[in-house]
Structures are given as C-alpha cells and as structure tokens.
Amino acid sequence: MLNVNIQAFKYAKTPVLKAINFKLTKGEHISILGESGCGKSTLLELVYGTLQLKAGEIYWNNKKLLGPNFNLVPGEPFIKYVSQDFNLMPYTTVEDNIGKHLSRLDMSFRKERIAELLEVVEMTSFKTKKVKTLSGGQQQRVALARALAKEPELLLLDEPFSHIDNFRKNKLRRRLYKYLKDKQISCITATHVSEEALSFSDRILVMKDGKFVAQDTPETIYKTSQDLYVCSFFDDVFKYKQQVYYPYQITVEELGKHKATVKQSYFKGDFWLIEAVFNNDNLLLKHNTALPIHTEILINFNDR
Numbered sequence: 001m002l003n004v005n006i007q008a009f010k011y012a013k014t015p016v017l018k019a020i021n022f023k024l025t026k027g028e029h030i031s032i033l034g035e036s037g038c039g040k041s042t043l044l045e046l047v048y049g050t051l052q053l054k055a056g057e058i059y060w061n062n063k064k065l066l067g068p069n070f071n072l073v074p075g076e077p078f079i080k081y082v083s084q085d086f087n088l089m090p091y092t093t094v095e096d097n098i099g100k101h102l103s104r105l106d107m108s109f110r111k112e113r114i115a116e117l118l119e120v121v122e123m124t125s126f127k128t129k130k131v132k133t134l135s136g137g138q139q140q141r142v143a144l145a146r147a148l149a150k151e152p153e154l155l156l157l158d159e160p161f162s163h164i165d166n167f168r169k170n171k172l173r174r175r176l177y178k179y180l181k182d183k184q185i186s187c188i189t190a191t192h193v194s195e196e197a198l199s200f201s202d203r204i205l206v207m208k209d210g211k212f213v214a215q216d217t218p219e220t221i222y223k224t225s226q227d228l229y230v231c232s233f234f235d236d237v238f239k240y241k242q243q244v245y246y247p248y249q250i251t252v253e254e255l256g257k258h259k260a261t262v263k264q265s266y267f268k269g270d271f272w273l274i275e276a277v278f279n280n281d282n283l284l285l286k287h288n289t290a291l292p293i294h295t296e297i298l299i300n301f302n303d304r
C-alpha cells in the first residue's frame with residue numbers, strides 16, 4: 001500500500017503542493033484530475049523518487065521512500081513512471097526499448113514478454129522500427145509498454161494518452177487499465193481528461209493549486225459535486241442559484257419555467273448542443289434537434 005503525506009513542496013521559492021494526503025491499496029487505480037500547472041507531475045515525481053520531499057513522508061508498505069538524496073539511482077525499482085517526455089532511446093528499436101529492463105539471460109522469456117506487450121499497445125508491426133522514426137502517439141505507446149515490461153507494483157502515468165489519436169485511444173485505455181487490474185498493479189494517472197478519470201479509476205482526486213479539492217468515487221463526484229472547477233472537467237457547466245448544471249440537466253419543455261433565447265446549435269452526433277442566452281448569460285443544453293437562432297424557448301433546470 002502507498003501512503004502519501006506531503007505537508008508542503010516547493011521549487012526554490014515557488015510553493016507547489018500543500019497538505020496532500022492519500023492512500024492507495026494494491027491493484028487500486030486513482031486519477032489525479034487537475035488543470036495544467038496545478039502540480040500533478042510534481043506529485044508523481046515525489047512518489048517516484050526523482051524529487052526530494054523535505055516536509056512530509058511517503059511509505060510503500062512499511063518502507064519509507066527516501067528520495068534522490070538517499071538513492072544512488074533516483075526512482076524506486078518497483079515503481080515505473082511514464083512521464084510526458086517518454087524518455088525512450090531514439091536510435092534503438094521498439095522491441096529493444098520495451099525490453100530495456102528485461103534480462104537477456106532468458107531470451108525466450110524476453111521475446112515472449114515483448115510480444116505480449118507489443119500486443120497490449122498494438123505496436124506489433126513496428127517492433128523492428130527505430131523509435132526516432134515513430135510518431136508521438138506511437139512513442140507514447142512504446143513508453144507504456146516499456147513501463148509494464150517488468151511488472152511494476154505501482155505505475156505512475158502522466159497524461160498517458162495525450163498524443164494518441166481518438167481512433168486508438170479508447171480501445172487502448174480499456175486494454176491497458178484492464179491489464180493493470182488483472183495483474184493487480186496499483187496505478188496513479190495524472191490527467192486533465194475526464195474520460196480517463198471517470199471510466200477507469202476507483203477514485204478521483206481533484207487537484208487545484210497544489211491541493212485536493214475533492215476526493216471520491218467517479219460516480220459520487222460526478223453526481224454530487226456543486227463545485228464549478230470540479231464539474232468543469234466533466235462537461236460544460238452553468239451555475240444557477242448555487243447549483244451547477246450539466247447540459248443534460250437543462251431541458252427545453254413546452255411548459256418550461258424559464259425563458260431563454262437560442263444563440264447557436266452545435267451538432268454532436270447523437271444530440272445537439274444548444275447555446276442559449278438566459279438572464280444575460282450563456283448556457284448550454286442538450287437537445288435532440290437543432291433550434292433556429294433567436295427562437296425563444298422555455299427551459300427547466302433538473303436535478304441530477
């Protein structure tokens with residue numbers, strides 16, 4: 001189990017993290033959800049052991065993680081960290097990158113393991129290609145496979161699908177997180193993308209300015225939070241009478257209680273997103289057809 005207790009962390013004079021406390025059990029997945037610059041990568045680096053924590057402590061089971069000032073090679077061996085810059089060897093093949101941490105003493109195991117991981121990240125046909133010839137998304141997939149090669153106990157992922165196209169992203173997410181659950185590998189994903197957090201985490205920790213402002217299961221956070229910052233990660237939001245409304249909660253009805261005026265309709269595939277002016281403010285609501293500009297509509301605000 002991971003037990004993180006960070007009282008404070010700063011770079012030179014810039015304070016970044018404050019009062020960060022959480023635990024992570026074996027096989028559990030959590031997402032750190034937060035805007036750019038809020039401190040997500042800093043937190044992962046402190047856990048991994050490439051940044052030195054001075055005020056606080058981090059434990060893995062009963063072992064205190066001491067940080068780079070106390071380790072010859074920074075980074076704990078049972079933790080793997082996939083950072084935003086991948087850290088791959090550009091002039092080496094995909095298979096050798098993935099096998100970097102695997103022993104060459106048992107070549108048949110090595111080959112099998114690399115083949116298995118190439119399949120998880122759908123890169124089998126690229127195995128003999130040099131990494132420098134790959135796209136950003138392909139490199140990111142190699143970095144993910146390399147991190148899994150020696151089955152870490154804890155995996156830290158920093159925006160793990162940021163370079164991968166939508167076509168592959170959803171399938172890859174499902175495969176990767178299922179693989180981690182099957183192998184009972186604990187995982188922390190730092191992201192600003194709601195899909196990763198909502199669909200693939202046991203808990204979401206929402207970070208703002210270096211602090212957690214919400215911690216709960218995805219369903220509870222999505223359904224109960226009335227915090228504009230938190231809800232904004234999940235959808236467009238509109239605040240009315242101290243309540244935060246997602247577009248699906250605002251409906252156009254013949255006997256709706258409030259008047260609004262249509263400003264624009266956006267096609268979204270299985271629905272239309274209608275932008276409307278209400279109380280001199282813009283709101284967004286979900287509707288099954290487009291609506292003509294300037295139409296007056298009657299709307300209701302509904303509970304979640």
Ligand SMILES: Nc1ncnc2c1ncn2[C@@H]1O[C@H](COP(=O)(O)OP(=O)(O)OP(=O)(O)O)[C@@H](O)[C@H]1O
Nearest residue numbers: 011012014016034035036037038039040041042043
């Ligand atoms: N090496 C450093 N020296 C000084 N300040 C830093 C350093 N690294 C990060 N920071 C600052 O610390 C704050 C948190 O950065 P961090 O990279 O942890 O945020 P983040 O939430 O991971 O952002 P992003 O999603 O953009 O990667 C930012 O204000 C950043 O400018």
